[in-house]
Amino acid sequence: xxxxxxxxxxxxxxxxxxxxxxxxxxxxxxxxxxxxxxxxxxxxxxxxxxxxxxxxxxxxxxxxxxxxxxxxxxxxxxxxxxxxxxxxxxxxxxxxxxxxxxxxxxxxxxxxxxxxxxxxxxxxxxxxxxxxxxxxxxxxxxxxxxxxxxxxxxxxxxxxxxxxxxxxxxxxxxxxxxxxxxxxxxxxxxxxxxxxxxxxxxxxxxxxxxxxxxxxxxxxxxxxxxxxxxxxxxxxxxxxxxxxxxxxxxxxxxxxxxxxxxxxxxxxxxxxxxxxxxxxxxxxxxxxxxxxxxxxxxxxxxxxx
Numbered sequence: 077x078x079x080x081x082x083x084x085x086x087x088x089x090x091x092x093x094x095x096x097x098x099x100x101x102x103x104x105x106x107x108x109x110x111x112x113x114x115x116x117x118x119x120x121x122x123x124x125x126x127x128x129x130x131x132x133x134x135x136x137x138x139x140x141x142x143x144x145x146x147x148x149x150x151x152x153x154x155x156x157x158x159x160x161x162x163x164x165x166x167x168x169x170x171x172x173x174x175x176x177x178x179x180x181x182x183x184x185x186x187x188x189x190x191x192x193x194x195x196x197x198x199x200x201x202x203x204x205x206x207x208x209x210x211x212x213x214x215x216x217x218x219x220x221x222x223x224x225x226x227x228x229x230x231x232x233x234x235x236x237x238x239x240x241x242x243x244x245x246x247x248x249x250x251x252x253x254x255x256x257x258x259x260x261x262x263x264x265x266x267x268x269x270x271x272x273x274x275x276x277x278x279x280x281x282x283x284x285x286x287x288x289x290x291x292x293x294x295x296x297x298x299x300x301x302x303x304x305x306x307x308x309x310x311x312x313x314x315x316x317x318x319x320x321x322x323x324x325x326x327x328x329x330x331x332x333x334x335x336x337x338x339x340x341x342x343x344x345x346x347x348x349x350x351x352x353x354x355x356x357x358x359x360x361x362x363x364x365x366x367x368x369x370x371x372x373x374x375x376x377x378x379x380x381x
Contacts, residue, residue, distance in 0.1 A: 079118075079119045079120075079121065079197065079198045079199060079200075080110070080113050080118055080119070080120045080121070080198065080199070080200045080201070080202060080333065080337075081120075081121050081123050081148070081188065081198050081200070081201045081202070081224070081229075082106040082107070082109050082110035082113070082120055082121065082122050082123060082124075082201075082202045083106055083123045083124065083201060083202065083203045083204075083208075083217055083220060083221070084104060084105050084106025084107070084123075084124050084178075084202075084203060084204050084205040084207045084208060084217070085104040085105070085106060085107070085124050085125075085157065085178030085179075085181075085205055085206065085207030085210075085213070086102065086103070086104040086106070086107035086122065086124055086126060086135050086139075086156070086177075086178060087102075087103050087104040087107075087156065087157040087158060087159045087171075087173070087176075087178065088100055088101070088102065088103065088131045088134075088135075088156055088157070088158050088159070089101045089102070089103035089159050089160075089161065089322060089363060089364065090158060090159065090160045090161065091161050091320060091322055091362060091363055092161065092162075093362070098160075099362050099363060101322070101362070101363030101364060102134065102135050102138050102139075102363075102364065103159060103322065103323065103363070103364045104124075104157075104159075104178065104205060104207070105204040105205030105206075105207075105234060105236050105326050106122060106123070106124055106202060106203075106204055106205055106207070107122055107124070107135070107139075107364075108323045108326035108327070108330070108364045108366070109202050109204065109234075109326050109329060109330040109333075110122045110139075110144050110202075111139070111142050111144065111364070111366040112326065112327050112330035112331065112334075112354065112358075112366045112367065113330050113333070113334060114142050114143040114144055114366070115142065115143075115366040115367060115368050116330070116331065116334045116354075116367075116368070116369055117369065118334055118337065119143075119145065120143075120144060120145065121144065121145035121146070121147075121148050121198075122139060122144050122145070122146055122148070122149055123148045123149065123184050123188070123220075124149060124178060124181055124207060124213075125149065125150050125151070125152050125154075125177050125178055125179075125180045125181040125213070126146070126149050126150075126151055126152075126156075126177060127151070127152055127153070127154055127155055127156040127176075127177035128151055128152065128153055129153075129155050129156055129177075131155075131156035131158075132151070132156050132177060135156070142366065147185065147186050148184040148185055148186050148188060149184075149185060150180075150181065150182070150183075150184070150185040151185075152177050152180045154175060154176055154177045154179075154180050155176055155177060156176060156177050156178075157171060157172065157173035157176035157177065157178050157179070158171070158172040158173065158176075159171050159172075159173075160172070161320075161322060169238065171206065171238070171240060173206075173210070178207040178210065178213065179207065179210035179211065179212060179213045180212065180213065181207070181212070181213040181216050181217065182212060182213075182216050183216050184220075188220070189223070189227065198224075198229055199229060199230060199337065200229055200230040200231075200232060200333060200337060201220075201221070201224035201229045201230070201231050201232065202232040202233075202234070202329075202330075202333065203217060203220075203221050203231070203232065203233050203234075203252060203256075204232070204233065204234035204235070204236055204260075204326075204329070205234070205236045206236065206238050206240075206241060208235075208248055208252070209241050209244035209245050209247075209248050210241070210244075214244065214248065218248070218251055218252070221233075221251075221252060221255050222255060224255075225255045230257050230258065230333075230336070230337070231255050231256045231257050231258070232256060232257070232258045232259075232260075232329065232333055233252045233253065233255070233256035233258070233259050233260075234259070234260040234261070234325070234326075234329050235248075235249055235252070235261065235265050235269060236265070236325070237264060237265040237268035237269055238268075239268060242268060245268065245269060246269055246270075249269050250285070253282065253285045253286050253289070254285065254286055256286065256289055257288075257289060257290065258289065258290050258291075258292070258329075258332065258333065258336070259282070259286070259289050259290070259291045259292070260291075260292040260294065260325065260328065260329040260332070261279075261282065261291065261292070261293055261294070262293070262294045262295075262296075262325060263275045263293075263294075263295065263296075266278035266279060266282070266293075279291070279293060279303075283303065287305065288305055290302065290303065290304045290305075291303040292328065292329060292332055292348075292351065294325055294328060294355075295313075297313065298312070298313070299311045299312040299313035299352060300313065300328065300348060300351065300352055302332075302344055302347065302348040302351075304344055307344060309344055309345055309348050311345075311348045311349055311352050313352045313355075313356065314352060314353055314356040314375050314376070315356075316356045316357070316359055316360050316375060317360060318359045318360070319359065319360055319361050319362045320359065320362055320363070321359050322362075322363055322364050323358050323363065323364025323365065324355040324356075324358045324359050325355065326358075326364065327354045327355045327357070327358035327364075327365075327366070327367060328351045328352060328354060328355035329351070330354070331350050331351040331353070331354030331355070331367075331372070332347055332348075332350070332351040334350075335347040335350045335351065349376065350372065350376075353372045353375040353376045354367050354371075354372050354375075356375045357371040357372055357374070357375045
């Protein structure tokens with residue numbers, strides 16, 4: 077069975093549920109992507125550090141219930157990082173993560189590359205989110221990305237820019253982009269990573285850094301573009317009742333990866349449509365919802381309540 081390794085962090089998202097109320101949901105870019113892939117039927121492993129605290133135990137329970145392989149994930153006594161969404165449009169996050177569990181990653185808890193038994197070798201590796209630029213984890217993730225590329229895996233990169241660590245993001249961006257076969261960025265990513273350039277100039281610069289990469293440029297309510305070496309495709313997206321947009325970008329890149337790995341792969345226009353339908357489905361429920369194939373079909377057919 078296809079196997080995808082998802083490198084990065086797991087956090088607890090606090091999402092507004094009213095003037096004085098919060099919903100608490102599992103989140104983090106790599107965690108979300110792994111959950112979506114598993115929900116779509118691909119074997120996915122989370123490769124990042126989990127805490128022994130109650131939030132870490134909750135992540136473990138929910139991950140195992142969702143079909144994630146967690147045996148590469150080391151454990152620590154450090155607390156789980158918290159992410160508070162103070163505003164949704166545009167999204168404004170605050171992170172409470174100093175010395176938190178996700179940043180303690182120093183390497184996987186089990187060998188990544190020597191599979192045994194009935195496990196198929198990994199075919200893809202996702203790297204994404206703020207954990208990639210937090211010390212000490214930063215020094216551990218980049219060599220794994222280089223090794224994944226050298227071993228012939230499809231490497232996926234999503235910077236998911238956050239202004240709190242702008243300098244580290246801009247440095248790591250230049251390290252990860254040349255390694256990636258598939259890159260997901262938003263307009264906010266381009267502006268944050270290349271502040272002296274317009275988004276259009278930033279996209280042009282990104283393409284110049286890795287001309288062979290496929291780029292998913294998400295445009296919020298405007299849909300997305302899929303840029304390949306051969307084509308520049310546009311899709312307006314899908315209209316759905318929105319609970320919130322937490323995890324929508326993660327759902328889109330997970331679905332795009334699924335569409336490229338399935339047998340046979342979907343053609344690029346259908347890949348883009350599938351990715352946006354998955355992102356739309358994720359928006360219909362609070363928190364970082366992991367849509368199923370049935371959810372995506374419902375969005376694409378318009379059979380919504």
